[in-house]
Structures are given as C-alpha cells and as structure tokens.
Amino acid sequence: MFGLFKKKSEKEVxxxxxxKLSNESFKLSTTNRKLSDQKAYEAEEVMKQLEKLK
Structure with a gap:
C-alpha cells in the first residue's frame, strides 16, 4: 500500500x-526474422546500459 507511489529505479526500468524487447524478439522470430533481429539488437543495447550501472 505504501509502495503505491514509489518511483522505480533506473535499473528496474x-x-x-x-x-519486453526480448519477448517481442522471440515472438517475431517465427514470422519476421529481420524485425526479430532488430528487437534483439535493441535488447542488447539495453543490457549494455544495465552493465554500466553496475
């Protein structure tokens, strides 16, 4: 209840x-490989940002 208005940390975001990007990439892998690869690349970039935070 008291955590209702708690702001998420940058790491959580x-x-x-x-x-989300990993799931989208997986779902698209069966229908559109090019778009799936693009989502996977975006997910990798987000992971690099997470690594920098550590």
Missing part, C-alpha cells in the same frame, strides 16, 4: 525494457 531498464530490466523491464530488456524483458
């Missing part, structure tokens, strides 16, 4: 973004 990047982790969610990485997870």
């Amino acid at each position: 990047l982790q969610e973004k990485y997870q």
Whole structure:
C-alpha cells in the first residue's frame, strides 16, 4: 500500500525494457526474422546500459 507511489529505479526500468524487447524478439522470430533481429539488437543495447550501472 505504501509502495503505491514509489518511483522505480533506473535499473528496474531498464530490466523491464530488456524483458519486453526480448519477448517481442522471440515472438517475431517465427514470422519476421529481420524485425526479430532488430528487437534483439535493441535488447542488447539495453543490457549494455544495465552493465554500466553496475
């Protein structure tokens, strides 16, 4: 209840973004390989940003 208005940290936001992009990439891998590769690349870039935070 008290965490309702708690702001997410930058790390949490990047982790969610990485997870979302990875899932999209996986789903697209069966229908559109080029778009899937693009999403995978974007996910890798987000992971690099996460690595910098550590």
